[in-house]
Amino acid sequence: MNTEPENALLAYLRQDRLPHIWCPGCGIGTTLNCFVRALRGSGLNLDQVAVVSGIGCTGRVAGYLKLDSFHTTHGRAIPFATGLKLANPRLKVVVYSGDGDLFAIGGNHFIHAARRNMDLMVICVNNFTYGMTGGQAAPTTPIGATQTTMPYGNFEDPFNLPFLADACGAVYVARWTVYHVRQLARAMKEGLAKKGFVFIEALSPCPTLYCRRNRLGDGVEQLKYYKAKSITKNGADTKEAGLSFQGDIIVGKFLERERPTWLEAMDKHYASVFGAKYKPWGAAYAKD
Amino acid sequence: MHFIDGDQAACEGALAAGCRFVAGYPITPSTEVVERFASRIPLIGGLFIQMEDEIASSIAIQGAAWAGQKVMTVTSGPGLSLMMEHVGFAAITETPCVFVDVQRGGPSTGLPTLPAQGDMMQVKWGSHGDYEPIALSPNSPQECFDLMLRAFNLAEVYRVPVFFMMDEVVGHMTERVVIPEASALEVTERRWTSKPPGQYRPYEASGDLVPDLVKAGDGYRVHITGLTHDEKAYPDMEPAAQQKLVARLVGKIRENRERLVEVREDHLEDAEVVLVSFGITSRVAGPAIEAARQRGVKVGHLRLVITWPFPAARLRQLAERARAFVVPELNMGQMVLEVERAVAGKTPVLSVPHAGGTVHEPEAILARILEAAR
Numbered sequence: 001m002n003t004e005p006e007n008a009l010l011a012y013l014r015q016d017r018l019p020h021i022w023c024p025g026c027g028i029g030t031t032l033n034c035f036v037r038a039l040r041g042s043g044l045n046l047d048q049v050a051v052v053s054g055i056g057c058t059g060r061v062a063g064y065l066k067l068d069s070f071h072t073t074h075g076r077a078i079p080f081a082t083g084l085k086l087a088n089p090r091l092k093v094v095v096y097s098g099d100g101d102l103f104a105i106g107g108n109h110f111i112h113a114a115r116r117n118m119d120l121m122v123i124c125v126n127n128f129t130y131g132m133t134g135g136q137a138a139p140t141t142p143i144g145a146t147q148t149t150m151p152y153g154n155f156e157d158p159f160n161l162p163f164l165a166d167a168c169g170a171v172y173v174a175r176w177t178v179y180h181v182r183q184l185a186r187a188m189k190e191g192l193a194k195k196g197f198v199f200i201e202a203l204s205p206c207p208t209l210y211c212r213r214n215r216l217g218d219g220v221e222q223l224k225y226y227k228a229k230s231i232t233k234n235g236a237d238t239k240e241a242g243l244s245f246q247g248d249i250i251v252g253k254f255l256e257r258e259r260p261t262w263l264e265a266m267d268k269h270y271a272s273v274f275g276a277k278y279k280p281w282g283a284a285y286a287k288d
Numbered sequence: 289m290h291f292i293d294g295d296q297a298a299c300e301g302a303l304a305a306g307c308r309f310v311a312g313y314p315i316t317p318s319t320e321v322v323e324r325f326a327s328r329i330p331l332i333g334g335l336f337i338q339m340e341d342e343i344a345s346s347i348a349i350q351g352a353a354w355a356g357q358k359v360m361t362v363t364s365g366p367g368l369s370l371m372m373e374h375v376g377f378a379a380i381t382e383t384p385c386v387f388v389d390v391q392r393g394g395p396s397t398g399l400p401t402l403p404a405q406g407d408m409m410q411v412k413w414g415s416h417g418d419y420e421p422i423a424l425s426p427n428s429p430q431e432c433f434d435l436m437l438r439a440f441n442l443a444e445v446y447r448v449p450v451f452f453m454m455d456e457v458v459g460h461m462t463e464r465v466v467i468p469e470a471s472a473l474e475v476t477e478r479r480w481t482s483k484p485p486g487q488y489r490p491y492e493a494s495g496d497l498v499p500d501l502v503k504a505g506d507g508y509r510v511h512i513t514g515l516t517h518d519e520k521a522y523p524d525m526e527p528a529a530q531q532k533l534v535a536r537l538v539g540k541i542r543e544n545r546e547r548l549v550e551v552r553e554d555h556l557e558d559a560e561v562v563l564v565s566f567g568i569t570s571r572v573a574g575p576a577i578e579a580a581r582q583r584g585v586k587v588g589h590l591r592l593v594i595t596w597p598f599p600a601a602r603l604r605q606l607a608e609r610a611r612a613f614v615v616p617e618l619n620m621g622q623m624v625l626e627v628e629r630a631v632a633g634k635t636p637v638l639s640v641p642h643a644g645g646t647v648h649e650p651e652a653i654l655a656r657i658l659e660a661a662r
Contacts (some may be wrong), residue, residue, distance in 0.1 A: 014511065047507040052351070063511055063523065068504040070354065071378050071513035072347060081313075081349025083359075084504060086335055087309050089356065091505050112340040125341075223307060262337075269402035270330045279333035 012036040012046075014066050027178035027204025027212075028058050031125050032065075034181055034202075035096070038188035049092045052081040054101035057131040057206075058124075061096045077104030078113045081120050090261055091194060093119070099126040099140040103159055107139070113259070114168035114197045116262040121191045124161060127206040135209030142245035146213050148285025160242040161201045162254050165216055170194035173238060174253040176205040179226035187253060196261050203249065212242040214244070289370070290465045292459040294322035297429040297465045298388060301436025302360055304473055307386070308334030309346035309357040313341055313367060316400045317456040318390035321362040338560070342367035344464045346374035354477070354512065356503035358440055360386035360452075365394045368407055369414075375449050376415035377514050379537060382447035382491070382499065384478070386439050387411075390457040391618075395646035403456035404619035404644025405567055408627075411451040412596055420541035423451040424547065424598035425566040429463045435593070441476035442548075446540055447498050453595060455618065457568045457647060466552050485509065490521040491533070497540035541597055549599035552591040553583070559588025560611045561660045565626050566592040568647055569616050576653035585661040587614075595623065603630035612660035615638035615655045636660070 012035070022028050039046065046067060053062035055074035062069035068091075072080045077095045085093040095102075102110055102124050113120060130136040134263060137147040140161065141154045150156075165173045172194045176184040184202055190250055191198040205222035216222060225246060233240075234252040241250040260268065263281070270278045292300070299321045302310070308329070312322040322384050326336040335352075338344040342363055349359035363371065368389050378385050385537050391407050393399025410524045411423050422442050424437045436452060441448040483501035493499045502508040514522040516530045540549065544658065554571075555560065555577070565573045570591040580587045590606070607613075612635060615624040624639040629639060640656045 014522075048505055050504045063513065066509055068354075068509055069511045071511070071515065072349070073373055073514055076343065076347040076374070079339060079348045080351040082337070082339075083311060083342075083348035083353075084355050085351075085354035086337060086348075087352035087357045087359075088503075089506050108340050109344055112344075246441070272328055278330050280336045281333065287510070 001063050005158050009036045009040075012039060012066055013064050017064055020064055022057060023078055023208045025205060025207035026057070027202070028061065028125050028221065028226040029205060030178040030181060030261040031123070031184065031202045032061055034185035035123065035188050037185040038192055039246060041189050042192040043094055044192060048090055049094065049194065050084060051094045051096050052077045052084065053095070054097040054106060055132070056098040056101045057112040057127070058098035059094065059101060075101055076109065077101065078106060078120065078122065082113060082118050085254065086263065093121075095120055095122045097124065097215055098131070099124055099128065099161070100130045100138045104139045104159065111164070111168045111225065114165055114170045114199070117169055117171060117196045117259045119195055119197070119261045121194070121200070123188065123200050123202065125204050127204045129206050129210040130205050131209055133204075135213055142243055144245040145210070148213070158243065160238070162199070162241045165199035166238040166255060169197065169259065170199045171257050172198040173255045175203070175241065176251050177226040178205070178229065179223045181252060183251070190252070190253075194256070196259060233260060291460045291462060292429060292465050293320065293460050294426065294429040294432040294454055295390065296324050297432035298436050298452065298454065299324040300442065300465075300467055302386070302492070303328065303332070304433070304467070304470065304475070305358060305437045305440030306361055307358045307440060309349065309352040309359045310336045310361065311339050311345040311352070312362045313339055313345050313357065314337070314340070315364045315367045317392055317459050318362045318388065322461070342370040345375070346371035346387070347377065348580070349385050350374065350378055350381070353383045353385055354504050358384070358444075360388060362388040362390070364392050365407055366397060368410065372414045375421070376417060376419065378449040379415065379419035379421070381516055382537075383442040384447050386443055386450050386452060388454065388458040391453065395519060399645050401456065402645045403568060403618060403647065405453070405455055405569065405624070405646060407621065408453065408595060408617070408622045411453065414470055414545040416480050419448070420538045420539055421449050421451055421596055422446060422594065423453050425592060426458055427455045427567050427570045427591070428458065429461060429465045432458065433465055433467060433575055434501040436541065436650060437475070437646050439471060441474070444476045444478055445498070446544070447501070448541065451596070453567060485636050489519045491517060492519045493536060497536050497543065512548050536645050546601065548594060548597050549602070550593040551599050551602060553592055554609045555591040556588035556590060556606065558586050559606070560605050561585060561587040561614060561657055562610045563587060563614045563616070563653070563657065564590050564592065564623070566595050566623065567614055569618055570638045572647045572650060573616055576657060578652040579650070579654050580657040580661070583656060583658070587657050587661070592623070597618045598626045600626070600630035603627060605633070607631040607635045610635055613637045614640060614653070614656050616642070616648050616656070618642050618644045618647065
């Protein structure tokens, strides 16, 4: 991968929208680079790939990708993606959003989409904060980290996102940081090939807000922390993958399993109830 | 011919219109619509998903619309309140979709099983910012079928959220419903662009101010956003872009208002008193109007079939010779404000408010008509 010319990836972006809005040292662009590499290696027809984002810094990803892309409302990327996917099952639908969007305001949708095994790949860029609005506490903010709405340090327990995804029924769960670009790109490529609810967490620095308020230095300093404190444990028990303030980071591909997707379960069930009289929803698309 | 209630007829109207994707969340008194849809769909091809809440339902349908489907969601007051942000999303992204609201008494949980018409202003103004919705008010199971077809057609023509404003009584009232052969129905298909990818601009509008559509998966690689955007659909935060976009969003309804409005008129030729009503209240008003006419009062009836946009020009015309307007509605006075606005002080306007829970007593309406005639 090192030898490829950098501009090969630009073909996947809406170049007329550049420069992007992200701050120097922010990791969202790095995750996007990994995603584009994953797309390139996926063999997918890009006309059949759609990306859906919510609101926030990561929510802007949809606007830069040269795909069918939807920048929806705060927290609601998953239900929008659910409708998009179910209405055209041929599409590969990727939800790409931030931790606040997916797990605070959008938390209910995440747990239900995972429970249903909706055929979506959900990429969460977790920067532990609300960047777009100025650095407020998120449901992922580690205990002790200072945020504008936790000015004396956060005292709420954060979510352990891989454990949540696991418990709700996701069929693929991985966590990497933006230091682990190869692993992250590989996980995204595997996720694109996987049928069912895929969850990938990508830890990313927010130098402007999270790092600055917590005196953690710039983006490079955070990458050094990711490098020093990450422990790769493929297959790790997700219960053990909780994060603490600047503590160890368990990374890896935690699980992969098989479950029927929502559509597969519906088709199978109705075929058993109605026999030949059932008109399968996916049939119209399966022919092409 | 069928003998079904308004909720069931509304479902049949949606199916006849070509709706094959519904997302919903259970809420009284609307649930029968989606229950029927869920039971019908395995045999005719289509999809129903019960989402985790109304917020999810109201955006899942929009995802499905961008995959090319005709879509609706069905709810009642509390659910409608939760959907409001996505009414705005449908308005700014110009996503064709139908919101069915089987109205019940409010505010809040209010009267789950009993009727009201208290959401009339909410659907007009409920989402933040400026937009113009379309709303229809059926008064019978037959109209739940007929007007539902129209609701879907209007959503396709104007690309706005269309509200189907039923109420608990119309929803649960069982009457004869004639469902014509499919070939006899006028169904409006989506306005797909004829332009190839590369030339297509998602929000480039022609004379009627409504842009043509594409769907995901067809190679157009569109970007759709709830942010203010330019014709390419790219975010644009300049005041000029906001002015251009929002002016078109409201303009496509306002400039087509006279084509859109629909009323039913009865005895208006010689009317000295004009009763303005909509939905179930139009039927309750019938006996009151009859009784008044028997007493020699020249009272006419103007029923709003399409409530938004409001037929202000027709009301203004009637105000030239009417002595008074009487406006009964199952709320504390909502559409009466529109009547007052239209007649602009030229003629007295008498409200007949009712907080809901049941329909008006015809006597209460009659008393106001007689008062207006004095």
